[in-house]
Amino acid sequence: MNSISSLPAEQSATVAGRGRLRTNLGRIWVHVVLCTYAVIALFPIALILINSIKSRDAIFDNPLAFPTPESFSLIGFEKVLHNTNFMLYFGNSLVVTLGSLVLIVLFGAMAGWALSEYKFRGNRLMALYLALGIMIPIRLGTVSILQLVVSLNLINTRSALILVYTAQGLPLAVMILSEFIRQIPKELKDAARCDGVGEFKIFFQIILPLIRPAIATVAVFTMIPAWNDLWFPLILAPSDETKTVTLGVQQFIGQYVTDWNSVLASLSLAVIPILILYVIFSRQLIRGLTSGAVK
Amino acid sequence: MNLQKKTFPWHIVVFLAPAVIIYSLFSALPLLDTLRLGFYTSNDAGVHSFVGLDNYRTILFDSDWSKAFWNAMLNNVKFFAIHMLLQNPIGLLLATLFSLKGLRGARTYRTLIFLPTLLSVVIIGFIWQLILSPLWGVGEGLMNHVGLGDYFAPWLGQESTALLTLGLVSVWQYVGIPMMLIYAALLAVPEEVLEAAYAEGASSFRIFWQIKLPLILPTLGLVTILTFVANFNAFDLIYSVKGALAGPNYSTDILGTFFYRTFFGYQAQIGSPTMGAAVATLMFLVILLGVASYFYFVQRKLTRYEL
Numbered sequence: 225m226n227s228i229s230s231l232p233a234e235q236s237a238t239v240a241g242r243g244r245l246r247t248n249l250g251r252i253w254v255h256v257v258l259c260t261y262a263v264i265a266l267f268p269i270a271l272i273l274i275n276s277i278k279s280r281d282a283i284f285d286n287p288l289a290f291p292t293p294e295s296f297s298l299i300g301f302e303k304v305l306h307n308t309n310f311m312l313y314f315g316n317s318l319v320v321t322l323g324s325l326v327l328i329v330l331f332g333a334m335a336g337w338a339l340s341e342y343k344f345r346g347n348r349l350m351a352l353y354l355a356l357g358i359m360i361p362i363r364l365g366t367v368s369i370l371q372l373v374v375s376l377n378l379i380n381t382r383s384a385l386i387l388v389y390t391a392q393g394l395p396l397a398v399m400i401l402s403e404f405i406r407q408i409p410k411e412l413k414d415a416a417r418c419d420g421v422g423e424f425k426i427f428f429q430i431i432l433p434l435i436r437p438a439i440a441t442v443a444v445f446t447m448i449p450a451w452n453d454l455w456f457p458l459i460l461a462p463s464d465e466t467k468t469v470t471l472g473v474q475q476f477i478g479q480y481v482t483d484w485n486s487v488l489a490s491l492s493l494a495v496i497p498i499l500i501l502y503v504i505f506s507r508q509l510i511r512g513l514t515s516g517a518v519k
Numbered sequence: 520m521n522l523q524k525k526t527f528p529w530h531i532v533v534f535l536a537p538a539v540i541i542y543s544l545f546s547a548l549p550l551l552d553t554l555r556l557g558f559y560t561s562n563d564a565g566v567h568s569f570v571g572l573d574n575y576r577t578i579l580f581d582s583d584w585s586k587a588f589w590n591a592m593l594n595n596v597k598f599f600a601i602h603m604l605l606q607n608p609i610g611l612l613l614a615t616l617f618s619l620k621g622l623r624g625a626r627t628y629r630t631l632i633f634l635p636t637l638l639s640v641v642i643i644g645f646i647w648q649l650i651l652s653p654l655w656g657v658g659e660g661l662m663n664h665v666g667l668g669d670y671f672a673p674w675l676g677q678e679s680t681a682l683l684t685l686g687l688v689s690v691w692q693y694v695g696i697p698m699m700l701i702y703a704a705l706l707a708v709p710e711e712v713l714e715a716a717y718a719e720g721a722s723s724f725r726i727f728w729q730i731k732l733p734l735i736l737p738t739l740g741l742v743t744i745l746t747f748v749a750n751f752n753a754f755d756l757i758y759s760v761k762g763a764l765a766g767p768n769y770s771t772d773i774l775g776t777f778f779y780r781t782f783f784g785y786q787a788q789i790g791s792p793t794m795g796a797a798v799a800t801l802m803f804l805v806i807l808l809g810v811a812s813y814f815y816f817v818q819r820k821l822t823r824y825e826l
Contacts, residue, residue: 257616338531388545470641473639495642
């Protein structure tokens with residue numbers, strides 16, 4: 225993260241000598257381009273958030289204005305939170321996302337440990353088998369997944385979604401975690417083994433705490449697709465009791481499309497958790513991406 | 520350790536079993552089973568019977584079906600082309616700018632531009648629908664501001680522009696992924712090589728074209744195949760903006776929405792799991808073809824460049 229040092233810039237300035245002014249001008253252009261793009265990236269989201277706390281008239285009259293004391297209104301949020309099942313959907317999304325997250329991290333770390341630590345016949349084949357899921361979308365198996373879920377009597381349950389997202393997240397998790405476990409010094413494990421510590425204890429008490437940074441990376445990578453998915457909630461758990469936020473918003477907006485306050489409020493409510501998550505985890509996410517965890 | 524080797528290594532089984540079982544049961548086996556189901560047909564009672572390649576014959580040669588299938592395929596190719604022509608070059612440009620040494624605020628830019636990638640496609644779709652709707656007029660108002668108001672049109676509603684518009688929305692959302700992957704690759708370019716080039720007086724442009732770009736080619740290959748898989752598997756954006764019918768007049772229909780309609784049915788047509796499985800199999804073959812050609816041609820050729 226601290227790799228941005230000023231050293232090469234100084235060097236190039238002395239080497240280039242007269243190129244200093246050109247470099248500064250160039251820097252300004254870089255900022256212009258990046259600022260412009262950042263505005264393009266954020267404008268739609270800001271527009272929704274700003275208008276969600278305005279009165280209906282203000283939303284239409286001047287959509288680009290910030291709310292003033294006169295135009296400020298939380299009516300949309302009140303309506304959405306009181307008159308709809310939004311909080312229930314929120315709870316469902318939370319259960320599904322956290323449930324699959326725990327399973328992915330735990331089972332992914334266990335498998336990653338087994339594949340990177342022990343030599344056994346079929347080790348590489350097993351690693352390859354698990355890795356196939358990174359490239360091939362699980363969605364293509366939907367027809368059979370639906371049949372399986374029906375036959376297991378799991379249709380319209382949150383467990384069905386948890387199991388599917390776990391299956392979807394495991395390949396990448398195993399890859400990232402086994403890569404990370406390989407970097408743990410051998411001495412640590414050997415010392416424990418000499419003391420007669422069992423394999424399970426080594427894994428749970430030594431390895432798991434050590435791979436916390438990688439676990440955070442895996443968590444971010446698996447949480448976001450699970451929280452945002454529309455396909456599987458639509459097919460496996462569309463009932464009102466098991467709807468996730470994404471599906472809820474999708475269907476909710478269709479029904480209330482004329483009630484702009486509610487529409488904007490529900491969009492904001494669906495955006496805010498990810499914003500919070502992003503603020504908390506953005507460093508981890510970027511570290512995960514830039515440390516080559518997904519190469 | 521020596522003692523353990525003689526007994527059956529139960530601990531390995533215990534460590535591997537949960538992951539392998541869930542992955543097999545809910546990912547690998549359903550995929551294989553879907554490939555199998557494509558060769559069957561089901562009657563009203565839901566009883567499957569083997570029909571060989573009949574489903575594929577219907578999809579590829581029956582006039583109604585083949586028209587819809589090839590329309591979806593062609594739209595999907597266009598959708599992919601939009602991403603390759605815009606998303607990945609823009610991602611490359613942004614990543615190159617971030618990675619400039621000593622750029623102030625690089626981390627802030629990176630964080631802000633990556634944000635849309637994290638939001639649900641459903642939300643993104645609705646936001647853009649609102650902005651582009653003539654009803655609300657935000658888009659039109661903004662274009663009026665810069666004097667382009669006359670060019671405003673309900674782009675999402677016109678057959679000629681709907682797919683392109685949705686493609687652009689998708690590009691807007693996902694540009695963060697190629698940007699981050701390329702950025703990571705640029706960080707890995709060895710410092711000494713760049714310093715040497717600077718010392719020789721090479722311009723930033725030359726350094727980019729002749730040193731950085733060749734070194735990050737493997738990442739560009741990876742970005743291409745990830746884009747390919749994501750695009751040929753896309754569904755959410757089209758469904759949430761245009762519904763399962765991918766209107767107007769199927770002009771935004773891609774393989775994902777075609778698969779959904781075949782599987783679940785729509786309007787007069789009754790959904791068929793076995794026909795759906797056949798469509799999924801065709802999608803699988805397309806994706807497999809892409810992934811395989813990536814591994815056989817691109818990656819093998821490119822590893823030579825890696826240091």
